[in-house]
Structures are given as C-alpha cells and as structure tokens.
Amino acid sequence: MIQIFDLLKIVTTLLDAEILAAFITGVCTIVGAVIAVQGVRKTIESNQELKNQELLKNQELKNQELLNDLDQKSEWRKELMNVASKTFMTTDDIYRVLASLRYQPHNVESDGCDFKSMTKKIYKELNEMLDTKYNRKIKQKLSEKPCFKSKDYTIYIEYIDSKIIRLYTKYLLKHHWEINIDENIWLKNQKEVIEEVKELRNNID
Known part of the structure; x- marks a missing residue:
C-alpha cells in the first residue's frame, strides 16, 4: 500500500515537473517572441529615421542649390x-x-x-x-x-x-x-x- 502511494506521488511529481517545464518553455517562447518583435520594430524605426534624415538632407541640399542658383541669376x-x-x-x-x-x-x-x-x-x-x-x-x-x-x-x-x-x-x-x-x-x-x-x-x- 505504501509502495502504491509512493508510486502515485512520484507520478504526480513527474507530471508537475512536466507542467512546470512546459510553462517555463511557453514563457520563454513568449518572451523570445516579444524580444524579436521589439527588435524588428526598432529596426524599422531606425531605418525610417535614417530615411527621414536622408530625405531632409536631400531637401536641404535642393534648397541650398536653389538659393545658389537664384544668387547666381540675380x-x-x-x-x-x-x-x-x-x-x-x-x-x-x-x-x-x-x-x-x-x-x-x-x-x-x-x-x-x-x-x-x-x-x-x-x-x-x-x-x-x-x-x-x-x-x-x-x-x-x-x-x-x-x-x-x-x-x-x-x-x-x-x-x-x-x-x-x-x-x-x-x-x-x-x-x-x-x-x-x-x-x-x-x-x-x-x-x-x-x-x-x-x-x-x-x-x-
């Protein structure tokens, strides 16, 4: 009777360990996914910022060229x-x-x-x-x-x-x-x- 009880206890412990392991795995997966999403978002934002800076610089160059052209003509x-x-x-x-x-x-x-x-x-x-x-x-x-x-x-x-x-x-x-x-x-x-x-x-x- 004691052996059966011990066996059931062992099985329960193993099941709890599997659940815990599955839970930890799930949490790690979610955390990894969140980190990945954040990384992608930051990459997109960084690329957009670089693109905006490039567009702004190009516009400034165009404006400067226009001013220089006007200066030359006038x-x-x-x-x-x-x-x-x-x-x-x-x-x-x-x-x-x-x-x-x-x-x-x-x-x-x-x-x-x-x-x-x-x-x-x-x-x-x-x-x-x-x-x-x-x-x-x-x-x-x-x-x-x-x-x-x-x-x-x-x-x-x-x-x-x-x-x-x-x-x-x-x-x-x-x-x-x-x-x-x-x-x-x-x-x-x-x-x-x-x-x-x-x-x-x-x-x-």
Missing part, C-alpha cells in the same frame, strides 16, 4: 561686392543694399544678435539715412524744370555714410558666405561677429 553677391569695393558711393548704392534685404524687415528686436535682427537694424538705419539726408536732394533732382535738367542724376553720399554702408555690406557678404559653407557652425558663431559689427558701427560716429 548676381546678388556680385552686386554687393561692387558696392563694398567702391571709393565713392551714391544713393543708388543705398538702394542696392536695401534691395538685397527682405521687402519688409522681420518682426524682431533690432538689438538682437542674429541675422533677422541685424537685417532689421540695417533696413531701419539705411531708410533713416535716406529720409534725413538724401530724399530731399532726390526730390529736388526729380522736380527740376526740363530746361534745367542735368543728364547726371548722381547723388554722392557723405564719406561717413559710405563707411556705414561698406560695413553692413561686408557683414551681409560674410553671412552669405559662412551660411553656405556650414549653417550650423555659423549659427553658433554669428553672435561674436554681430557684436564686432555693432562695435565697429558705433566707432564710425
């Missing part, structure tokens, strides 16, 4: 180089620099240390220069009677104003050059350049 850089290299400047040069900026300045503070703030500062100062010093002369030239009209409508600007325009033009050229080489590096370093430009501007007065 001769934007060439025209500013011509202005910066002049010994004697005219009101035409003021308008040329203004034409190289946005139609209207950005809605930002003009005392900031970024390109938007600097272009707003340039836009404001050059327009004030025209209003306070040269617009009257321009209107006078345009209002002259036909018999007194001269073929030469050139209005030369003061030397101090030419220094201001030359400084701002060189800044615009530098910004254009640096941002085409490496935009990220330039955005980190532009504050130092802008502060130097502002200091030079203050020393002109």
Whole structure:
C-alpha cells in the first residue's frame, strides 16, 4: 500500500515537473517572441529615421542649390561686392543694399544678435539715412524744370555714410558666405561677429 502511494506521488511529481517545464518553455517562447518583435520594430524605426534624415538632407541640399542658383541669376553677391569695393558711393548704392534685404524687415528686436535682427537694424538705419539726408536732394533732382535738367542724376553720399554702408555690406557678404559653407557652425558663431559689427558701427560716429 505504501509502495502504491509512493508510486502515485512520484507520478504526480513527474507530471508537475512536466507542467512546470512546459510553462517555463511557453514563457520563454513568449518572451523570445516579444524580444524579436521589439527588435524588428526598432529596426524599422531606425531605418525610417535614417530615411527621414536622408530625405531632409536631400531637401536641404535642393534648397541650398536653389538659393545658389537664384544668387547666381540675380548676381546678388556680385552686386554687393561692387558696392563694398567702391571709393565713392551714391544713393543708388543705398538702394542696392536695401534691395538685397527682405521687402519688409522681420518682426524682431533690432538689438538682437542674429541675422533677422541685424537685417532689421540695417533696413531701419539705411531708410533713416535716406529720409534725413538724401530724399530731399532726390526730390529736388526729380522736380527740376526740363530746361534745367542735368543728364547726371548722381547723388554722392557723405564719406561717413559710405563707411556705414561698406560695413553692413561686408557683414551681409560674410553671412552669405559662412551660411553656405556650414549653417550650423555659423549659427553658433554669428553672435561674436554681430557684436564686432555693432562695435565697429558705433566707432564710425
């Protein structure tokens, strides 16, 4: 009787062991499947991220090529180089620099240390220069009677104003050059350049 009881106990133990083993195997299988799914998901996400980065980089390159193409067609850089290299400047040069900026300045503070703030500062100062010093002369030239009209409508600007325009033009050229080489590096370093430009501007007065 004891032997039969012991035998039943052994059989029960073996069955429990088989169940436990099956349970462990099942759990391991499920865990393995979950890990595999996670691995596949991460691989897909990683591939998609790489693809998105590649698409973004390609789009940035296309945008840069478009900007360079527009610069070449409009001769934007060439025209500013011509202005910066002049010994004697005219009101035409003021308008040329203004034409190289946005139609209207950005809605930002003009005392900031970024390109938007600097272009707003340039836009404001050059327009004030025209209003306070040269617009009257321009209107006078345009209002002259036909018999007194001269073929030469050139209005030369003061030397101090030419220094201001030359400084701002060189800044615009530098910004254009640096941002085409490496935009990220330039955005980190532009504050130092802008502060130097502002200091030079203050020393002109």
